Every structure is written in structure tokens, then in C-alpha cells.
Amino acid sequence: MVSPTDPEFAANIARFTGFADVYDAHRPRPPAALADVLCALAGVERPALVVDLGCGTGSSTRYWAERAEVVIGVEPSADMRRQAEAATEAANVTYRAGLSHETGIPDHCADIITCSQSLHWMLPEPTFAEAARVLRPNGVFAAYDYDWPPITPRWEAQAAYTRFRAGIGPLIQTHPVEDGLVSFEKEGHLERMGRSGRFRFTREFMLHHADEGSAERLVGLALSLGAVQTLLKLGLSPAEIGIDRLRDELSPLLGTATERWYWTSRVRVGIM
Template structure:
């Protein structure tokens, strides 16, 4: 049974595209590990990564924490994370299917809790109460997101934005309101942390990270957006021509080479 406060539509949104997500999404930056480790006062004994998806945001801690547990409600995503874990051979990382407001962790047992690209899918009040329960005194919570689209060239970014915006229009027309996922406003993350009353200090931290992309991966990144995937699941072909035009534009720009792509991140931090 799904605990109160969790929306089935939000969970189901990520069904069916774990592979494209895992292949094309950016890795979590090392900068956040450095900041959060410093805020927590040293190498964490336990990091809890909630809404971990395929584990991209959990594996970033592999050399920087004694134990890492990724928690994810979607069965497809957690299955991909467990596949990745088996291939890694790592024994101090684990993944479990679970919910942000009902964590299988003892009170005061966790040093750092993270939400990578996921807090906007969660009910904030009950999630932050549960985060406060599991964090030790002086423990750190961080919700971080990158801006879409990543920076490469204005013409590519504009086409990316048009594609995602058209997907949202199609969803609004084809999907009944009761069947749609609810994405909360990311700009309210810091306010929600402060309003919760459970953190002694809150701050927003901005940083950048560069990853190497070729044309195929950049197109795959756009196709990994939840709205585009929802259009596919609705059985609509309305994006097909737009996707091909986008693919052609990106291929022409990359011209068979790989390029640095700039990802800009916003991390909202709370210290218990």
C-alpha cells in the first residue's frame, strides 16, 4: 500500500524508461559531496538517497561514505539501480523500494539525506518530518536539481525547450487531470525547508558541472524528460516530427564530435 501523501501518478510517471534515463542523465557532481561532507563534519557513516531513481545520485558517494542506501518508490527505476549495483560489485551500497515519508531507518541514524532531481515529486511536509526523524543532530538534508536544458548553444537549448513544452501541451489535452503527475514548484524548496522548522540553518548553494556529450546522448537526454516519455506512453505520435528535427539539429551542431555540456545546479541545504 502506498503511504498517505504519496501520489501513484507521480510514481508511475517513471515506469518504462529506466534504461534511457540511466544512459543519458548526468552523474551527480562531486562538488555536492564536498560541500555536504564539510557541512556534516566529516565522512558520513550513512547517506540516505531518497528518490534515487537508477542510482546515479547514490553511486557518487561510493568513495565518500561508509554506507549508502538508495530509496526509490518506482519498481522499474529501483530494478535498474540494483542491476547497476550487481555490476559494480560494491557491498556498502544498497537499494530499497520505499517512500520519502516512510523511511526504513532508525531515528537519529543518518548523517546525510539527499534528494537528487526528486524533491518536487514528494509531499514536502511529511517528507521533511521524516527526514528530521532519521537525521542525527547536525545531520544534513540536501535537495538538488539541475536546470533544463543544460548549456551548449542557444539554438539547441531553444529547440529542447520547444520539444518539452509541446509535450506538456499534448499531455494537458490527452491525459485526464486525475491521471497526471503533480510536479511541485522547485523554487519553493528553500522556503519549504525553512517553514518546516526542523533545521537550524538553511541555504541555497549554486554550482556548475561539466559532462562530455555526443549528439546521441544529448538527444537521449531530451528524450529522457518525463513529459516526453509520458507522451510516448499515451500512444501519441505528435512529437515524432519534432524529435526528428531536433535530432537533425543536434547532429549538425555536434558534427560527429563530443563536446563539454554545462549543467547548472541549485542545492537547497538544511542542517538539523
């Protein structure tokens, strides 16, 4: 039996260990419209059960607390689960250790299964097979990812973040950042879903939402990246990674002000 400590996923779990507080503080929450769309597609006003695979620190799980009867977050990283449990007050939201393709959840009991910024870390066909087992007929599987960085009023801040991301590329190539990782290109999600034969219908659409951010949060988003955290664990300094430069570029642009940010979510859905 596969377990959350299965060696095949050891590198993935290690990648997301040690910075759950940073991740939870700076990553965006799901768009408000997502629940409306998924409930409509599932034909339910209030789902009996929503399962959130690869739930991380639980922000995408807690999102459903007032919309569903029961919500279960499945996450292999004990560090991330501890953060999720500490941040969750709703009694109808629980978390369990597990992998996306072996959740331990009973057959055909969920109305909706979601993967927030996580499907690319999962084995596609086994994950879709598990979704088909857990979802009831006409249930909805939805994987959604954000475009990075968010649109900010100061385009210069977006440019600074984009330069930072480009700058860590060579470091990833010259250090063992991706050794042992199980990962897949996000752009292939929809094609893999359709090819699996597990869904009667698949499609992709985009949702938009706004929140607020600052120079500190944009630096925090950079620090929430698994690649950046792996480089730090390998002993590189924030200056070597480019964090210090990013902060220095953003400070005169944004100061301590908070401004409106705009996010785009790419949602891939499959109907059982």
C-alpha cells in the same frame, strides 16, 4: 501504513516506469564538489550513512560509494530500482523500496540525506519530518536540481532543445499527462523547508560541473523526461511529440561529435 504501492503515488510511480535504461544513460551525475560541501556542513570527513531519497536509477546513490561507509537509496519504482541494482557493484550501496516520508530507516542514524531531481515529487512536510527523524543532530538534508538544458558550445543546440520543451507544453495540456500526479514547484523548495520548522538553518547555493555530450545525448535527455515518456505511452509518435524534429535540428549542428557540456545545480540545504 504507507507503502510504495500506495494509490496516492500510483501516478508518480507509473510516470517513471518503463524507461530506466534511457534515464540512466543520459541524465547528469552529481557535481564532484557536492560531497565535499555536504560533508563539511555535516562536520564529517566520511559519513557513516548517506540516504538518497527518490534515488531513481541510483546514479546519485553510487556517487557516494567511495565517500561514505554505507549508502542507502530509497525508491518506490521497482523498474528504477532494478536498473540501480544492475548498475551498482559497490558492496556498501544498497537499495530499498520506500517513499520519502516512510523509509523504514532507524532514528537519528544518517549524516546526510539527499534528493537528486526528486524533491518536487514528494510530500514536503512529511518528507522533512522523516528527514528530521532519520538524521542525527547537525545532519544535513540536501535537495538539488539541475538547470536544463546544459550550456553547450553551440548555442543553437540549446535553442533547439528549448523549442522542443516549449512544443510539448500544449500536448501536456491536451492529454492526461499529469493526471493524479503529486508534484510541487521546485522554486518553492527552500521556502517550504524553512516554513516546516524542521531545520535550524536553510539556504540555497549553486554548484557547477562539466561533462560531455552529443546530439544523441541531448535527444536522450529529451526522451528521459517523464512527460515525454507518458506521451509515448499514450500512443503519440516521436514525430508528434517533436523528438524527430529535435534530432533533425541537432544532427547538422553537432553531427556525431562529443563536446564539453556545463551544468548548474541548485542546492537547497537544511541543517538539523
